[in-house]
Amino acid sequence: MRARVLIRPKAGILDPQGQAVERALPALGFTGVTNVHVGRLVELDVDDASQLQAMCEGLLANPLIEDFEILA
Amino acid sequence: MKFGVVRFPGTCDDFDAHAAAARVGEAVFLWHGDRDLQGVDAVIVPGGFSYGDYLRVGAIARFSPVMESVAAFSREGGLVLGICNGFQVLCEAGLLPGALLPNMGLRFLCRQVDVLVTNAETPFTRACEARELLSIPVKHTTGRYHAPPDVLEGLDAHGQIVLQYAHDGNPNGSSNDIAGVCNEAGNVMGLMPHPEHAVDLLTGSADGLKLFQSMALAPAASHA
Numbered sequence: 001m002r003a004r005v006l007i008r009p010k011a012g013i014l015d016p017q018g019q020a021v022e023r024a025l026p027a028l029g030f031t032g033v034t035n036v037h038v039g040r041l042v043e044l045d046v047d048d049a050s051q052l053q054a055m056c057e058g059l060l061a062n063p064l065i066e067d068f069e070i071l072a
Numbered sequence: 073m074k075f076g077v078v079r080f081p082g083t084c085d086d087f088d089a090h091a092a093a094a095r096v097g098e099a100v101f102l103w104h105g106d107r108d109l110q111g112v113d114a115v116i117v118p119g120g121f122s123y124g125d126y127l128r129v130g131a132i133a134r135f136s137p138v139m140e141s142v143a144a145f146s147r148e149g150g151l152v153l154g155i156c157n158g159f160q161v162l163c164e165a166g167l168l169p170g171a172l173l174p175n176m177g178l179r180f181l182c183r184q185v186d187v188l189v190t191n192a193e194t195p196f197t198r199a200c201e202a203r204e205l206l207s208i209p210v211k212h213t214t215g216r217y218h219a220p221p222d223v224l225e226g227l228d229a230h231g232q233i234v235l236q237y238a239h240d241g242n243p244n245g246s247s248n249d250i251a252g253v254c255n256e257a258g259n260v261m262g263l264m265p266h267p268e269h270a271v272d273l274l275t276g277s278a279d280g281l282k283l284f285q286s287m288a289l290a291p292a293a294s295h296a
Contacts, residue, residue: 014173014245016174016175016176016178017174059131062128062131062171064170064171064219064220065218
């Protein structure tokens with residue numbers, strides 16, 4: 001099956017990439033944009049979706065600095 | 073003292089690390105695909121872009137065969153020094169606490185910094201004076217040290233904060249100005265600055281040599 005894993009900077013950890021995007025958008029005329037965070041999307045075909053949690057904890061994300069969300 | 077310098081695909085500071093170690097002892101290269109540590113007394117995981125730094129810095133390198141041996145070596149008390157990307161690899165491998173995040177300013181930094189020796193009692197800093205300032209270059213994009221508050225308190229309480237950026241000169245936004253930490257046992261250390269690039273006055277400073285001299289002072293471990 002096709003699975004997607006979203007990985008984000010952990011809440012509370014400074015995300016300078018998100019801040020840079022947030023500062024850039026008004027320069028293009030977009031206003032009212034706040035709380036921008038930049039993360040990663042991993043797409044993968046897996047035979048056994050029950051292994052996704054362990055894959056995320058073991059490699060795809062670093063739980064110390066990132067939160068992940070499995071979209072099966 | 074026989075040093076082993078690990079080489080991954082993408083490592084680029086292996087020659088300088090080897091040259092620095094060779095000033096105070098014997099130095100050999102260790103290939104990432106080999107499990108044999110060649111009987112070294114200390115391991116250096118140098119800087120660069122191991123495995124392209126794909127996914128996350130240091131994330132893939134920790135699964136290499138040589139790192140299995142390095143982890144076992146560290147559990148037996150062997151000295152392991154991770155520099156820059158090597159620091160990131162040791163954190164990802166769980167041999168050191170914390171993680172390295174993109175610099176607060178998002179820019180690649182390449183400059184000489186003053187680093188304070190916060191703990192001069194470790195096997196990596198014993199040739200330094202307490203509170204000595206070392207002039208050593210940094211060159212990284214992902215050097216912002218992060219650990220949860222309880223971990224930071226533990227690092228402080230156990231003397232594991234070995235090096236700190238001095239003079240309010242924290243270049244990357246690291247927690248507590250941390251430039252280098254060691255594990256609780258004190259035999260594994262990682263730092264973002266590059267002591268191997270500061271071993272000769274020709275390049276402006278020889279302060280980095282003190283870390284290698286410190287390691288050479290350590291009694292040679294009895295690894296077969």
